[in-house]
Amino acid sequence: MARVLLTGGAGFVGSHTAEALLAAGHEVAGIDNLRTGCVENLSSFAGHPGWRFFRQDILDAENFNRVVREVAPDVVLHFAGLVSVPESIANPGLNSEMNVRAVHVMIDAAVMAGVRRVIFASSAAVYGDSTAVPLDEHSPTRPVSPYGEAKLAGEALVLGRGRTLGFEPVCLRYFNIYGPRQHRDSPYSGVVSRFLDRLRAGQPLVIFGDGRQTRDFIHVRDVARANVVAACDPGPLAGIFNICSGSEVAVNDLAAALQRQFLSRLDPIFEPGRSGDVKRSAGNPTRAREILGFSARIALAAGLSEFEGNSVAP
Ligand SMILES: NC(=O)c1ccc[n+]([C@@H]2O[C@H](COP(=O)([O-])OP(=O)(O)OC[C@H]3O[C@@H](n4cnc5c(N)ncnc54)[C@H](O)[C@@H]3O)[C@@H](O)[C@H]2O)c1
Missing domain, CATH: 3.40.50.720 (NAD(P)-binding Rossmann-like Domain)
Structure with a gap:
């Protein structure tokens, strides 16, 4: 202990x-x-x-x-x-x-x-x-x-x-x-919680830049x-x-997955990219696996499915 x-x-x-x-x-x-x-x-x-x-x-x-x-x-x-x-x-x-x-x-x-x-x-x-x-x-x-x-x-x-x-x-x-307890209602929140906040309010998603930026x-x-x-x-x-998970996911794909889950057909609003946002981000998880014996187990689709969806009819 x-x-x-x-x-x-x-x-x-x-x-x-x-x-x-x-x-x-x-x-x-x-x-x-x-x-x-x-x-x-x-x-x-x-x-x-x-x-x-x-x-x-x-x-x-x-x-x-x-x-x-x-x-x-x-x-x-x-x-x-x-x-x-x-x-x-x-x-x-x-x-x-x-x-x-x-x-x-x-x-x-x-x-x-x-x-x-x-x-x-x-x-x-x-x-x-x-x-x-x-x-x-x-x-x-x-x-x-x-x-x-x-x-x-x-x-x-x-x-x-x-x-x-x-x-x-x-x-x-x-x-x-991402996951439960992440701050939702702040402009400083991560992208998953900001998207969830908009979907729960029945509002269109706001994507900074062209949405082709990737995240892990x-x-x-x-x-x-x-x-x-x-x-x-x-x-x-x-x-x-x-x-990290080792998977590279475009913000547009994340948006589409969450919109399907929440049955939202509202077109996302694209706003200018924010300073400090990087274009591509995906990690190599090998060192954590080899030395710590750690690998991520929760796939993105499974993790997102924990959020209550299907609750908004646009
Ligand atoms: N959430 C992410 O995606 C992410 C990604 C990379 C790194 N991190 C890092 O992981 C750590 C935890 O992030 P999080 O998402 O849980 O954020 P969080 O804001 O939920 O947690 C930070 C906590 O620190 C407390 N805190 C801040 N300054 C303090 C101080 N001076 N004295 C005492 N408490 C103080 C806050 O009240 C808060 O509870 C941070 O260092 C963050 O930079 C987070």
Whole structure:
């Protein structure tokens, strides 16, 4: 049994990961300031004896250090951050604070508490406009947004300080995650949740650009399983891993699949492409499979079918 601390534990990925760790018999603590997360995300396991929650901003270093010392985790999974590319462009200072300074604070606290492994939630955004699709962990990193730059800086901090300070540094580059509990009603949400929001409201989908841009979608329960595997690997474990499905799906095809499911015949509205959006994104999952023994299991069609469809008659 491991003791695991999740920063951003009340968020989309954090709450699913907490649930999966608890189901596997681990002791789990979550810390979250509820900026984008919420306590409703914790409802399915809030009373579990292995779970503790701290409402706390990790940028408040003194109080965060106190929580980390109290929990004394073997592993820290660092999910807390600013998660949206458009928001990072609108507010680059906040992005640096939440996605770079927070990593410094988290590492300092982890080192002081003698944590064995730090797992950093990185992103496919570090590859940016790299054309080497499918992207593997050696593909060039060419971020095209403050968010992607900050994630790359976060990786460098975790890997570098892990080497020099003696914890095991692991960076998981998640591709496009979708599934229940993802924020729906924000312009900063991911494409699946934005599409669902429009379909449920009986509105036409809005597609940025020509819709031929591609993404590699991975279900949040697969991501949670990857996080459990990375947290519990007997190790020593270090380095960068793509967490992806390996399938390249055009946004137009995603739109068509969801429209069929929701029986919507409204033509999508095409709006100009957004700055910071990459043209092609699909990952190579080989390294995660060979070293972690992790492969995504939930195919996109099966994952989308979990969302309530057939509810809108246009
Ligand atoms: N969702 C995706 O598709 C995706 C893809 C790649 C990478 N990631 C990364 O995975 C991680 C989790 O993403 P998510 O989709 O669950 O987002 P999320 O917004 O649901 O989760 C982030 C959580 O961190 C909390 N938080 C933010 N700053 C904090 C602070 N200073 N102190 C305490 N809590 C704080 C928020 O309240 C939220 O609950 C992020 O680091 C994100 O960059 C997500």
